[in-house]
Amino acid sequence: MTDLTRLTATALAALVAAGEASAVEVTRAHLDRISAVDGAVHAFLHVDTEGALDAAAAVDADRAAGSPLGPLAGVPLALKDVLTMEGIPTTCGSRILEGWRPAYDATVTQRLKSAGVVILGKTNMDEFAMGSSTEHSAYGPTHNPWDLARIPGGSGGGSAAALAAFEAPLAIGTDTGGSIRQPAAVTGTVGIKPTYGGVSRYGLVALASSLDQAGPCARNVLDAAVLHSVIAGYDPHDSTSIDQPVPPVVEAARRADVRGMKVGVVRELTGDGYQAGVQQRFDEAVALLEELGAEVVEVSCPHFPYALAAYYLILPSECSSNLAKFDGMRFGLRAGDDGTRSVEEVMGRTRATGFGDEAIRRIMLGTYALSAGYYDAYYGSAQKVRTLVTRDFAAAFEQVDVLVSPTAPTTAFRLGEKLEDPLAMYLNDVATIPANLAGTPGLSLPVGLAPEDGLPVGLQVMAPVMADERLYRVGAALEAALVARWGAPILDGVPAL
Amino acid sequence: MPAITPDEVAHLAVLARLDLTPEHLGRLGVELDVILQSVARVAEVASADIPPTSHPLPLTNVFRADVVQPSLTAEQALSAAPAVESGRFRVPRILDEEG
Amino acid sequence: MTAAGAGAADALMPWDDVLARFDPALGLEVHVELSTATKMFCGCPTEFGAEPNTQTCPTCLALPGALPVVNAVAVESAVRLGLALNCSIASWCRFARKNYFYPDMPKNYQVSQYDEPIAYDGWLDVEVPTPEGPRIHRIAIERAHMEEDTGKSSHVGGDTGRIQGADYSLVDYNRAGIPLIEVVTKPIEGIGALAPEVARAFASELRDLVVALGISDAHMHQGSLRADVNLSLRRTPTDPLGTRSETKNVNSFRSVARAVRYEMQRQGALLEAGGKVVQETRHWHEDTGITTSGRSKEEAEDYRYFPEPDLVPVAPDPAWVEELRAGLPELPALRRRRLQQEWDVSDLEMGAVVNAGALEVIEATIADGADPLAARRWWMGELSRLANEREVELGDLAIFPADVARVIGLVAEGTLTDTMARQVVEGVLAGEGSPDDVVAGRGLKVVNDDASLLAAIDAAVAANTDVVNKILAGKVAAAGAIVGAVMKATRGQADAARVRELLLTKLGVEP
Numbered sequence A: 001m002t003d004l005t006r007l008t009a010t011a012l013a014a015l016v017a018a019g020e021a022s023a024v025e026v027t028r029a030h031l032d033r034i035s036a037v038d039g040a041v042h043a044f045l046h047v048d049t050e051g052a053l054d055a056a057a058a059v060d061a062d063r064a065a066g067s068p069l070g071p072l073a074g075v076p077l078a079l080k081d082v083l084t085m086e087g088i089p090t091t092c093g094s095r096i097l098e099g100w101r102p103a104y105d106a107t108v109t110q111r112l113k114s115a116g117v118v119i120l121g122k123t124n125m126d127e128f129a130m131g132s133s134t135e136h137s138a139y140g141p142t143h144n145p146w147d148l149a150r151i152p153g154g155s156g157g158g159s160a161a162a163l164a165a166f167e168a169p170l171a172i173g174t175d176t177g178g179s180i181r182q183p184a185a186v187t188g189t190v191g192i193k194p195t196y197g198g199v200s201r202y203g204l205v206a207l208a209s210s211l212d213q214a215g216p217c218a219r220n221v222l223d224a225a226v227l228h229s230v231i232a233g234y235d236p237h238d239s240t241s242i243d244q245p246v247p248p249v250v251e252a253a254r255r256a257d258v259r260g261m262k263v264g265v266v267r268e269l270t271g272d273g274y275q276a277g278v279q280q281r282f283d284e285a286v287a288l289l290e291e292l293g294a295e296v297v298e299v300s301c302p303h304f305p306y307a308l309a310a311y312y313l314i315l316p317s318e319c320s321s322n323l324a325k326f327d328g329m330r331f332g333l334r335a336g337d338d339g340t341r342s343v344e345e346v347m348g349r350t351r352a353t354g355f356g357d358e359a360i361r362r363i364m365l366g367t368y369a370l371s372a373g374y375y376d377a378y379y380g381s382a383q384k385v386r387t388l389v390t391r392d393f394a395a396a397f398e399q400v401d402v403l404v405s406p407t408a409p410t411t412a413f414r415l416g417e418k419l420e421d422p423l424a425m426y427l428n429d430v431a432t433i434p435a436n437l438a439g440t441p442g443l444s445l446p447v448g449l450a451p452e453d454g455l456p457v458g459l460q461v462m463a464p465v466m467a468d469e470r471l472y473r474v475g476a477a478l479e480a481a482l483v484a485r486w487g488a489p490i491l492d493g494v495p496a497l
Numbered sequence B: 001m002p003a004i005t006p007d008e009v010a011h012l013a014v015l016a017r018l019d020l021t022p023e024h025l026g027r028l029g030v031e032l033d034v035i036l037q038s039v040a041r042v043a044e045v046a047s048a049d050i051p052p053t054s055h056p057l058p059l060t061n062v063f064r065a066d067v068v069q070p071s072l073t074a075e076q077a078l079s080a081a082p083a084v085e086s087g088r089f090r091v092p093r094i095l096d097e098e099g
Numbered sequence C: 001m002t003a004a005g006a007g008a009a010d011a012l013m014p015w016d017d018v019l020a021r022f023d024p025a026l027g028l029e030v031h032v033e034l035s036t037a038t039k040m041f042c043g044c045p046t047e048f049g050a051e052p053n054t055q056t057c058p059t060c061l062a063l064p065g066a067l068p069v070v071n072a073v074a075v076e077s078a079v080r081l082g083l084a085l086n087c088s089i090a091s092w093c094r095f096a097r098k099n100y101f102y103p104d105m106p107k108n109y110q111v112s113q114y115d116e117p118i119a120y121d122g123w124l125d126v127e128v129p130t131p132e133g134p135r136i137h138r139i140a141i142e143r144a145h146m147e148e149d150t151g152k153s154s155h156v157g158g159d160t161g162r163i164q165g166a167d168y169s170l171v172d173y174n175r176a177g178i179p180l181i182e183v184v185t186k187p188i189e190g191i192g193a194l195a196p197e198v199a200r201a202f203a204s205e206l207r208d209l210v211v212a213l214g215i216s217d218a219h220m221h222q223g224s225l226r227a228d229v230n231l232s233l234r235r236t237p238t239d240p241l242g243t244r245s246e247t248k249n250v251n252s253f254r255s256v257a258r259a260v261r262y263e264m265q266r267q268g269a270l271l272e273a274g275g276k277v278v279q280e281t282r283h284w285h286e287d288t289g290i291t292t293s294g295r296s297k298e299e300a301e302d303y304r305y306f307p308e309p310d311l312v313p314v315a316p317d318p319a320w321v322e323e324l325r326a327g328l329p330e331l332p333a334l335r336r337r338r339l340q341q342e343w344d345v346s347d348l349e350m351g352a353v354v355n356a357g358a359l360e361v362i363e364a365t366i367a368d369g370a371d372p373l374a375a376r377r378w379w380m381g382e383l384s385r386l387a388n389e390r391e392v393e394l395g396d397l398a399i400f401p402a403d404v405a406r407v408i409g410l411v412a413e414g415t416l417t418d419t420m421a422r423q424v425v426e427g428v429l430a431g432e433g434s435p436d437d438v439v440a441g442r443g444l445k446v447v448n449d450d451a452s453l454l455a456a457i458d459a460a461v462a463a464n465t466d467v468v469n470k471i472l473a474g475k476v477a478a479a480g481a482i483v484g485a486v487m488k489a490t491r492g493q494a495d496a497a498r499v500r501e502l503l504l505t506k507l508g509v510e511p
């Protein structure tokens, strides 16, 4: 029979609903795939074999009992290790949380569970989501299934790699500056950062509260849309959650039609600094959109070039405060408590031992940016840039329905290549950061392989706040045309592991 | 922007409760300097007339009714604690008197 | 060097010298713990005295991933207190994070308000007792803002269970996240010798205010009202303000005054000796009545305040604010002045009533129909005595103002003598029911039918022939003994005057 791990989430859900495959079979197939390839990929930090099989069995029981099944019932999913799951280790890729088993479910986790989605385990990530390569995980890097010597992007490299390695058809990521979209781009998968406030942050261990947003990761746009509809929606436990209906993302993905839409190419997010093959595939995709009936214009967002600098002040500032709770007093690692040391010393040792270099770098940077005397020059100015970037978006969306750009300036680079150069690492997010600053939604989908290295290239679609459906409309249309042109989904090109 | 001094770096580590080696502090000094030089450019466009943005969306007045919800049990609350004594979190002796 | 050691060394300048040589400036920061059902940012209950760590959740324990949501009643309370303090109410304000590490603060930042308090620029009139009688002093309010309380640590080992010299500490987070409103005064100047009394008066007026508003239990001993006393001295009122000390967590009205006086004398001695006052946190010691140096602020305090990104701004609707303003209760000062006029009592008497906490009960008793004078006499006299005996607040005595009013009524209509009335009150407190129940149950009532009185008189006469002879011999005064015997026989329920009358007629002696 067919290899269940190669099917789409919607196809798997249909099989389970029709009784042509049991949720347990589907789950077993993916657990087997994980044990076969994850030694090489290292997408998972924890695999919850028992819990997954129990959840699958529960779905099969529901079906047998004739109770209605959700649109993704019985479909396996990989959960980024930054979201809490009751009783399951949640480390955020950090030593400081080693062995912590949360006493509660994140809202996203709880919505997945009640929808009958089967959570296979927790995926690897840069420590506390700080990074673009997953090399900053305390538990070792994740490898890109396209080339195990290369990075899978970050911080959500584990979730993206799990999809590209066919370990799971769906995954959850979180995106603070591109951590869903950039890994999607470099692994040839699809990832969406919903509108800020569109998906609850309750149970998402905060990196930067005003930027973080959880979102769907999948191997195709429709699967992502269905997952989006399952996890999105108002949550009274999150004060920044939007109390409005979820945008009609599934309908939009099914419609897959860009005729009459106005697409803006962001001048400031192309050209210099973008790898030739990335630029080439992007330009081809834009041309294709025009063929599909979209009107394409160039728009300027003059303050986007300042977004990266603003982001690397706002993020460290918020994270220096968000990470203060990791002090070894109530949970997690405690270091150096020999009975003689004071609480101040023990906190200092715990944090110095428990946090990795990048976390410490950003905590220090944020502590500096917020200090009296520097606040106005750094954090204060960064917040003004945030206003300017938001105004740029508003002006652009006066002229066009969506904006497009390459998702990342380059394809997947080699493990270790940028590890010693923080600034070079930060540049990976140059195109994705503006959307986080403005709270607007963004999607990345694969638009081909760069000629020079044969690695996936991602195109980013950006829409106004709470117009997430436009991402899916454009993404699905482009995806259909590209797959038709290629004759097969891009991930069929992933080398056997 | 003034280059960040070793004393400043050491002071930041105290504020951030990070007990770092001199070597690490030295390395951080250099790295922070490079990063700060590059992010300082936000000042170029941040003129006085531009309002700062702290929240991406203009939501206001999100409140909760004053109704008791179930708490964790003491067992659950203490379950992840490194050290516990008589139903409380046990912490090393406190030097600083603030609080 | 322990802080206590540092404190022990402090020299004090005689009070009169301080006043002669220095001008004090006072600043008060009072934390009011709200009596909401739940905490500031989570649904955990706020009851005092629960088992440790039984009133916590992921949010108030700062477990990774948990988020805060603002308690609507806490915001309403803050606006109402702001209005009662004659403040302007912010049309738009944010919460801010105050970042510093401390084990009783789970997040290692406190969610508070920084440069955007919900209420600002107000005033509160307080009544300060002076030798020339009470004086009204208007205290300018800088701001009132919302924030959250910390947990409580107890210190194990060492000597006194104090933090110094302890081996380790134990933390209970039940109190962490309980809503606080911090009220901050502008510098209070030109009060000289009155500084301690002004400070005390402000704290107690604020207590009365939050009680009248019903937003806090305001039990100072339970820490639901905690005052920080900022004090500085300068040579003359025209000099710029001197460096101030900040004495934290003073938790009784009396101590607020004592702390001000102590700091004035300590700083006076220090400055006179050519020393400098360091800006520092000082700790108040209830037992010894001194302050000791805490964390000096040369370890430059840098709280790195920034807008709390997990909470959205608060923008009170002006219409709602006006609704709340219209709904404010009569404020304590006005009410006191009104009642003083209605009862027509002296400032001194009124002061006594207020200090005894008898205002409410007396007002209620009068409302239940009692004569104002009698109501005051009962509550300030017999009932205060009984309350002291039982070591409870007047208001906590097991008798309703309505009961007291009834007792007063029974005396007025002559059904009870004062002696009986006291027995009735005892009965009510003993749980024998309403005053009428007690009267019936104990068979208490004035006996005034002559028949039964004459019977008692005959008995007494027969038993006291010698006394009778004295009376008949003209010693009329001796009649008292017989009357006494009759009163005894009737358990004090007879009308003594009538007994005497009947006795003398019976003996045919001219009264």
Ligand SMILES: [Mg+2]
Residues within 6 Å of the ligand: C112, C147, C182
């Ligand atoms: Mg405060």
Ligand SMILES: [Zn+2]
Residues within 6 Å of the ligand: C039, C042, C043, C044, C055, C056, C057, C058, C059, C060, C061, C177
């Ligand atoms: Zn709580």
